[in-house]
Amino acid sequence: MSTDSSDVSKLIEVEDITLRFGGVTAINGVGFHVNEGELFAVIGPNGAGKTSIFNSISQVYRPQEGDIRWKGKSIMGERPDAVARLGIARTFQNIALFGQMTVIDNILTGRHIRMKNNWLTGMLWLGPAKKEEMENRERVEDIIDFLEINEWRKHPVALLPYGIQKRVELGRALAMDPELLLLDEPVAGMNLEETEDMARFILDIREELGISMILVEHDMGLVMDIADRILVVDFGKPIGTGLPHEIQANPDVIAAYLGADFSDEISVD
Amino acid sequence: MSFGRPHLRTSYEQDSAIFPTWWQKGAAAFALLFITLMVLGNGAAAAIPNWLFGATWLAPFTLVIPFAIAALGYNILTGVTGQVSLGHAFFMGVGAYTAVALGGKGDGGAKACIPFHENLGLLESAGECGLGLPIWIWLPMAGVLAALVGILVSPAAVKVRGLYLAIVTVGLTFIGLHIARMLPEYAGDYESGRKWPKLDIRLWKEETPSIDLNEDGKWFGLIHLTEEQKQFFFLFAILLVMMAFAKNLVRTRTGRALQAIRDRDVAAEVMGVPEQHYKRIGFAISSFYAGIGGALWASYQGRVSPIDFSLLLSVEFVAILLIGGAGTIAGTMLGVTFVELLPKVVERLTGWLAGELDSGGVISTIANFLLTSGQQGDFGPVSTSPTAPGWPMSVFLWNPVIYGVLIVVFLIFEPHGLFGIWLKFRNYWKGWPFSY
Ligand SMILES: Nc1ncnc2c1ncn2[C@@H]1O[C@H](COP(=O)(O)OP(=O)(O)O)[C@@H](O)[C@H]1O
Ligand SMILES: [Mg+2]
Numbered sequence: 001m002s003t004d005s006s007d008v009s010k011l012i013e014v015e016d017i018t019l020r021f022g023g024v025t026a027i028n029g030v031g032f033h034v035n036e037g038e039l040f041a042v043i044g045p046n047g048a049g050k051t052s053i054f055n056s057i058s059q060v061y062r063p064q065e066g067d068i069r070w071k072g073k074s075i076m077g078e079r080p081d082a083v084a085r086l087g088i089a090r091t092f093q094n095i096a097l098f099g100q101m102t103v104i105d106n107i108l109t110g111r112h113i114r115m116k117n118n119w120l121t122g123m124l125w126l127g128p129a130k131k132e133e134m135e136n137r138e139r140v141e142d143i144i145d146f147l148e149i150n151e152w153r154k155h156p157v158a159l160l161p162y163g164i165q166k167r168v169e170l171g172r173a174l175a176m177d178p179e180l181l182l183l184d185e186p187v188a189g190m191n192l193e194e195t196e197d198m199a200r201f202i203l204d205i206r207e208e209l210g211i212s213m214i215l216v217e218h219d220m221g222l223v224m225d226i227a228d229r230i231l232v233v234d235f236g237k238p239i240g241t242g243l244p245h246e247i248q249a250n251p252d253v254i255a256a257y258l259g260a261d262f263s264d265e266i267s268v269d
Numbered sequence: 270m271s272f273g274r275p276h277l278r279t280s281y282e283q284d285s286a287i288f289p290t291w292w293q294k295g296a297a298a299f300a301l302l303f304i305t306l307m308v309l310g311n312g313a314a315a316a317i318p319n320w321l322f323g324a325t326w327l328a329p330f331t332l333v334i335p336f337a338i339a340a341l342g343y344n345i346l347t348g349v350t351g352q353v354s355l356g357h358a359f360f361m362g363v364g365a366y367t368a369v370a371l372g373g374k375g376d377g378g379a380k381a382c383i384p385f386h387e388n389l390g391l392l393e394s395a396g397e398c399g400l401g402l403p404i405w406i407w408l409p410m411a412g413v414l415a416a417l418v419g420i421l422v423s424p425a426a427v428k429v430r431g432l433y434l435a436i437v438t439v440g441l442t443f444i445g446l447h448i449a450r451m452l453p454e455y456a457g458d459y460e461s462g463r464k465w466p467k468l469d470i471r472l473w474k475e476e477t478p479s480i481d482l483n484e485d486g487k488w489f490g491l492i493h494l495t496e497e498q499k500q501f502f503f504l505f506a507i508l509l510v511m512m513a514f515a516k517n518l519v520r521t522r523t524g525r526a527l528q529a530i531r532d533r534d535v536a537a538e539v540m541g542v543p544e545q546h547y548k549r550i551g552f553a554i555s556s557f558y559a560g561i562g563g564a565l566w567a568s569y570q571g572r573v574s575p576i577d578f579s580l581l582l583s584v585e586f587v588a589i590l591l592i593g594g595a596g597t598i599a600g601t602m603l604g605v606t607f608v609e610l611l612p613k614v615v616e617r618l619t620g621w622l623a624g625e626l627d628s629g630g631v632i633s634t635i636a637n638f639l640l641t642s643g644q645q646g647d648f649g650p651v652s653t654s655p656t657a658p659g660w661p662m663s664v665f666l667w668n669p670v671i672y673g674v675l676i677v678v679f680l681i682f683e684p685h686g687l688f689g690i691w692l693k694f695r696n697y698w699k700g701w702p703f704s705y
Contacts, residue, residue: 058539084541098532100596101525109525113541119550122521123514130282133521137281176541 010072011036011180011212012057012088017066019052019236026052027063028236034180034214039206041215041227049236050216051093054182057214058090059083085113089178091169093185093216099158103168106157107143110175111136143171147201163194170201174209181205181213187222199226224248232256287516308501321614327497333609334504335566336589340605341515341598342558343586348595349519350551351531353431355583356438357559359445362578363418364411364560365465365567370455372407372466372568373399398454403471408564415560416553427548442580449575462574465567468500504565511558516598518554527551528596581669588672591679594686603687612668619651619664 010033019027027049034040042050055061057068059080068075070086089110098106115136117129144153147167152160157168166186173181186202187195199222205211217223223230223244230247232239240250247253288294306314308327318326343357425437449456457463469478480488482499494502518524526547529537538544567573585608593604622636641652641661652661662670683689 060535060539079543080535080538081541081543084539090539092536096533096536098529098536100532101528105525105528109529109537109540109542112522112526112529115522117522119518119523119554122523123518123554125513125517125521129521133285134281137285141281172540 009036010034011038011070013067013069013072014053014057015067015069017053017056017063017068019049019056019061019063025236026061027056029066030231030233030236030238031066032231032238032241034212037206037210037212038228039202039213039215039226041217041223041230042233043217043220043223043230044233044239046218047235048218048233050218050233051184052236053233054090054184054214054216057083057088057182084176087177087179088182089173089176089180090182091166091173091184091186093188095162095165095169097157097165097169097172100156102156103144103149103153103160103171104137104140106168107140107171107175108136110172111139114175114177140171140175143174146174146204147171148197163190166190166194166198167201170198174205174211178211181211182216183213184216185218186215187217187219195222202226285520287513287520304505308498308505310498322610322617327501329610329613331497331501331504331569332566333606334501334508335562335569336585336609337508337562337602337605338511338565339559339562340586340589340593340601341511342555342562344590344595344598344601345515345518345527345558346551346555347586348590348597348601349524349531350527350548350555352426352548352551353435353587354426354438354552354555355435355580355587356441357555357586358578358580358582359438359441360415360419360556360559361563361566361582362445362449362575363415363556364563365573365578366449366455367411367414367560368407368564368568369399369463369465371400371402371410372404373464374401374466399466401466401474403473404466404469407466408561411564412557412561415563416557419553419556420549423549423552426552427545438583439580442578442583445578446575449578456575459575462572462577464572465570467571468503468565468568500569504569507561507565511561512598512602515558519598523547523550585672588676590686591676592686594688597688599691600686600688603691607687608672611671612665615668615671616664 013033014031016029016031017027018025018029030049030053032040032042042053044050052061056063057075059075059078059082062077070083070088075083075086098109101109115132117126117132121129144150147170149164149167149171152164152168157165160168170183170186173183183202187198190198202213202215203226206213215223215227224247227244229242230244231241232247232250232253234256239256240247240253242250283289288297303314307318308330315326318330322329339357339361342360343354346352346354346357422441426434429437450459453459455463468482470480470482471478482503483496485493485495487493488499519528526537526542527550529540529542530544530547530551534544537547563578589601589604589608591604592607593602594600619640622632622640625632626636626640627633639651641650650661651667652663679686685692
């Protein structure tokens with residue numbers, strides 16, 4: 001892949017990716033880029049292919065066409081864990097926490113790529129391994145404080161309320177010290193208060209930690225308020241990219257998405 | 270993000286300690302003291318095993334230890350990493366035969382054998398091969414070789430999931446039995462087996478061991494111990510070390526990665542945990558434990574045959590984990606003690622009941638109801654004859670049935686096993702008197 005076209009300030013570039021599952025085309029020629037420090041949003045109705053875009057970036061799915069570049073270098077064909085080590089963290093739409101592990105251990109697992117102790121030094125509980133465990137534990141406690149989930153620290157996450165699980169997942173992703181954070185519908189299924197809390201965390205992450213983000217939502221409300229730029233997808237196709245007010249004014253977007261009442265007619269299209 | 274928590278370092282250290290609370294430290298110390306007193310023959314402490322197993326209870330107790338070590342490994346693979354294997358017996362076998370090949374005495378002095386010769390598999394009375402090396406070589410090597418074999422087969426094992434892994438590992442067990450049949454110089458007769466090196470600590474191949482575990486005597490000029498007591502303490506010390514290693518593993522980075530794979534493999538990968546790499550590590554460490562356990566088992570027994578490492582042995586570990594509670598070390602220990610000692614208790618109780626058959630009274634009635642002694646048109650389901658072919662079954666045939674029933678009962682009613690029952694019990698009393 002040529003790297004000349006890429007700008008250094010572009011953290012990630014997704015170039016015309018197409019992903020098919022048998023006869024289903026989940027993503028159909030989607031392209032966008034995210035600049036450093038940017039909060040980019042991808043919106044679209046259910047089944048539009050938003051989660052598939054995240055899975056393609058993580059390389060859990062392998063798009064048949066197109067290219068995905070991280071800081072100008074293609075990551076196509078890398079393993080998901082290698083992508084994570086580049087500094088790309090994410091949360092999942094349907095929470096994917098480690099259910100039997102405690103909140104602390106879940107978030108500590110997020111520290112995995114930033115730690116070095118291995119099976120041998122761990123088993124022998126050698127000094128440096130122990131020191132590293134304690135230092136990372138301190139980082140985890142900071143994250144727990146930040147997300148205000150102190151009272152749940154030692155509970156197995158499977159037993160926690162949904163809203164708290166969402167926060168733990170955010171904490172686990174933050175623990176990776178990522179450069180890019182992918183949030184898949186972070187406020188789905190939350191009540192107003194929980195949504196406001198989550199929005200506050202997202203803004204804090206951006207302002208205090210300066211982490212770039214891609215935010216996936218099927219609901220426009222939150223996104224219009226906090227996103228820098230927005231991509232709208234429908235049926236796997238990109239419909240428009242732009243600033244929030246541009247998106248709100250884009251007739252294609254209005255037709256495909258904002259006019260949710262007409263979605264039945266559109267799907268006949 | 271936030272500062273000003275000055276004493277944190279120490280509190281995390283305490284938090285992630287093996288026994289975090291004083292209560293747990295006390296309980297562990299008490300358990301150690303109790304076991305020591307019990308084995309030393311203190312009347313009060315030994316009263317329970319004496320009653321359950323009779324005066325020779327120490328041997329069955331000691332025999333639990335090698336299985337406990339192997340079970341720790343099985344827990345790492347199946348309880349912690351979530352990979353259901355039915356090949357644990359195979360890796361115990363690899364360890365046992367490594368031990369005998371390195372530590373066993375060949376016929377007419379130590380000699381090595383070349384395994385592949387023209388008479389392969391056709392030897393009537395094979396010489397038994399072994400290099401006669403000391404325990405500090407053969408025991409670690411038993412673990413290492415089992416781990417290496419584990420790594421060798423892992424490309425097949427780490428790619429498959431769930432039931433497929435179980436099937437792949439069943440295959441291993443049969444391959445192992447087949448190899449043992451082909452190599453009688455090492456394995457001895459297929460049915461009756463061969464002799465194993467004794468548990469003795471030597472510096473090299475000298476006649477008198479540095480620490481003698483096979484004769485009564487004073488240890489370190491301090492305390493007089495019988496042969497059985499020496500072997501118990503030796504094996505128990507190894508078990509404690511292996512327990513500490515296992516505990517350290519699960520509380521550090523690698524252990525969390527293994528658990529993450531168990532709970533959500535895709536999420537684990539997306540968090541930067543290379544799945545296959547860690548499955549391989551889990552597989553290798555588990556095999557290491559199996560190898561050590563197998564080597565110690567065979568050596569403690571003195572004679573083991575290839576068929577002892579059959580599928581049934583692997584299934585025993587499934588029972589241990591399900592009954593004890595998968596994923597925790599305490600649960601594994603409860604499970605292995607229960608599963609390994611239960612048959613002995615059943616045998617002992619049956620023997621005792623048989624003695625009470627004609628004593629009259631309630632016990633005699635119960636005995637008559639349960640047992641069939643063969644004389645009077647009896648209807649009890651348990652035969653007192655050890656060779657009963659069909660119904661009523663002998664105690665030995667009843668044992669697997671009891672396991673089966675227990676596994677089903679635990680799966681349905683207490684998925685967290687004995688450990689789960691203990692937790693409930695403890696939490697109940699923790700809240701007392703405000704329990705409900
Ligand atoms: N693993 C998969 N196998 C087959 N089809 C899939 C798979 N993942 C997603 N799809 C399909 O791709 C389309 C887009 O799904 P998804 O990316 O989950 O949409 P969204 O997140 O926007 O709701 C849907 O039609 C879905 O059925
Ligand atoms: Mg989705």
